[in-house]
Amino acid sequence: MRIVLIAFAYVEYTIELANALAKTQKVLLILPESKCKNLLNLIDERIEKVILPFPRLRNPLNLYFVYESVKIMHRFKPHVIHFQGGFLWYNLALPFLGYCPLVTTIHDANVHSGDAQSRKVIFFKPNSLAVMYSKKIIVHGHEIKRYFLKSKFIQPENISVIPHGDFTFYTKWKSESVVEEENFILFFGRIWKYKGLEYLIEAEPYISEQIPNLRIIIAGVGESIDKYLAMIKNPDHFLIYNYFVPNKMVAWLFQKASLVVLPYVECSQSGVIPLAYSFAKPVVATRVGSIPEVVEHEVTGLLVSPQNSIELANAVIDLLTNQEKRKRLGQSAYKKVCNELGWDRIAEMTMKVYLEAMEASPNTGVYNGQPA
Numbered sequence: 001m002r003i004v005l006i007a008f009a010y011v012e013y014t015i016e017l018a019n020a021l022a023k024t025q026k027v028l029l030i031l032p033e034s035k036c037k038n039l040l041n042l043i044d045e046r047i048e049k050v051i052l053p054f055p056r057l058r059n060p061l062n063l064y065f066v067y068e069s070v071k072i073m074h075r076f077k078p079h080v081i082h083f084q085g086g087f088l089w090y091n092l093a094l095p096f097l098g099y100c101p102l103v104t105t106i107h108d109a110n111v112h113s114g115d116a117q118s119r120k121v122i123f124f125k126p127n128s129l130a131v132m133y134s135k136k137i138i139v140h141g142h143e144i145k146r147y148f149l150k151s152k153f154i155q156p157e158n159i160s161v162i163p164h165g166d167f168t169f170y171t172k173w174k175s176e177s178v179v180e181e182e183n184f185i186l187f188f189g190r191i192w193k194y195k196g197l198e199y200l201i202e203a204e205p206y207i208s209e210q211i212p213n214l215r216i217i218i219a220g221v222g223e224s225i226d227k228y229l230a231m232i233k234n235p236d237h238f239l240i241y242n243y244f245v246p247n248k249m250v251a252w253l254f255q256k257a258s259l260v261v262l263p264y265v266e267c268s269q270s271g272v273i274p275l276a277y278s279f280a281k282p283v284v285a286t287r288v289g290s291i292p293e294v295v296e297h298e299v300t301g302l303l304v305s306p307q308n309s310i311e312l313a314n315a316v317i318d319l320l321t322n323q324e325k326r327k328r329l330g331q332s333a334y335k336k337v338c339n340e341l342g343w344d345r346i347a348e349m350t351m352k353v354y355l356e357a358m359e360a361s362p363n364t365g366v367y368n369g370q371p372a
Contacts, residue, residue, distance in 0.1 A: 001354065004078040006030040006069060008054075008087035010107050011039060013271065016165055017084075019044040020347035028076045030069050038247060042169055048076070062089040070096055080354045083130065094133045101135040101357035107164075108268040109139070109147045109289075135357040138350070140164045140269040141290020160353045163294065165346040166337045167275040173251035174279075183320050184215045186257035186281075188245075189272050191222030196263035196286065201231045202309035203263075203316065208237060210317045219245050219253055254279035259319050259326060264288050265306050277337035282329035284315045300333040 003025050007014035011031060018029045022044045029047050032054030043049055050072055052065050070093050073081060081097055083090075083104045094102075131137060137159045139145050145159050187200055200216065208214050218228075219241040232238055245253065254260070260276040262285040269290045276283050283301035285291050297303045302315040319326045 001080070001351075002026045002028070002076060002078045003354065004028045004030065004073050004076060004081040005084065006073075006081065007035075007084040008032060008090070009035065009085040010105075011035045012167065012169075013107070013165065014084045015039055015042050016167075016169065016343050017347060017350065018047050020343035021350070022046045023344075023347075025351075028073070028078065030072065032065070057088065063092075066090055066093045069093070073097070080357055082350075082354070083134075091129045094129055097133075101354075101361040102133055103136045103138065103353060103357050104130050104134040105138040105140075105162075106131075106144065106148075107140065109144045134158075135360045136160060136353050138162050138353060141293045143290040143293065144268050160349075160356075162346060162349045162353070163341055164269055164271055164274055165343050166278050166341045167271060168278040168337065170247060170250050170254070170275060171278055173248040174255060175252070178252055178255040180258060181215065181256045182258065183211050183213050184217060184257050185316060185320070186217045186219065186253055186260045186276075187263075188217075188250075188253060188260065188275075189220045189270075191218070191220050191225065191228070191242075193223070194265050194267060195222075196265045196306065197228055198231060199263045199265075199307060199309045199312055200261055201228060203313035204237055205233055206310060206313035207316050207320075208234060211320050214320075215239055217241070217253060217257065219249075250275075251279075254281060257281055259284060259301075259316070259330075261312070261316065262286065262291070263306075263312055264291070267291065269294070274337050274341050277333040277341070280330040280334040282319060282326055282333055284312065284319065286312075296332075296336070298329075300329055300336050302329075 003021055005014055005018050005027060018027050021027050027047045029043065029049045031051050033051050034054045036051065052068055054065055066089055078100055080100060081102050085107060131154065137154065139159060139161055140163055142161055145161055148154050148159060149156055187197060191197060204216060214237050216237060217239045221242060221244055225242045254276065260272065260281050260283045262270060262272060262283055264286050267289045273283055273294050283295055285295050285301060285303060286306040287303050288306050292303055295301045295303055302318065304311040304315050
């Protein structure tokens, strides 16, 4: 089968999926230059890749990105085209791609509160053009599927649930000289209101009463960090890396951490969870979106109520004061990421969706050969 994968965001996910598919299929990967510079060495050499300039949202040069990618796809003659994330300008291309079935993965069901960046890539209301043109929709959780099924625009049989794959490629940067630090907890990723960082900061004094040598690592960028710094009561208990974290440092952070905390107020799913699992780290996370579908309470981590700093603090204290339990949950998390979230399994599930999309589009297809 000839497959086009095109990403506007979620580039790490797309590369991992492309690598797994390329073991048995012919894959063309189209990526925006600005989002993949530090990831090109991860792309399997069997993949035909095209890296295109990706201007800012309001720049009319986006027309070039759209035009060139459509032209390249036509030459490739795909059986299926798979979008990762949405992009407003690409609505202009959709009418020209009707010669083969489109599949779209919706990583987030909503624009997150306070997240200015997500507005640039998420335009997936149930009646949006990308959804209407797609033969099949992939989401990363049943809760996300239920959200979309509230609309009359999408039929249940057109939405497939495929879990978010692992991010074990970050373990390539592990170092034997880096060891886990006692009582280090990690908050990692984009810093926006929906991530609930304020509740972790509120929880710190309660945790510190039981864990005097506590260290909370905050690593990532997003909105201004100043308002969060003003909330901190014990600055010596925090290590803050307020910048884009390079791959080697990502591995260092997850090796150092005793556990990973996700105090989200709301979300669809989170790639931080399989990343933590890849380093055998348990998580403390909130019961929002599809997170409870990936975090098994008392098995791979602990689940708490959102916006509840006391409950969050108690869960963190539970794991930090019980090393045997923390290690057991971490090992269960690693087994889960290997057995359920591995990319060969994700690719197999995705191939099934591609075949269903092709069966639903019997009269389309530039390429007349049979899929492999």
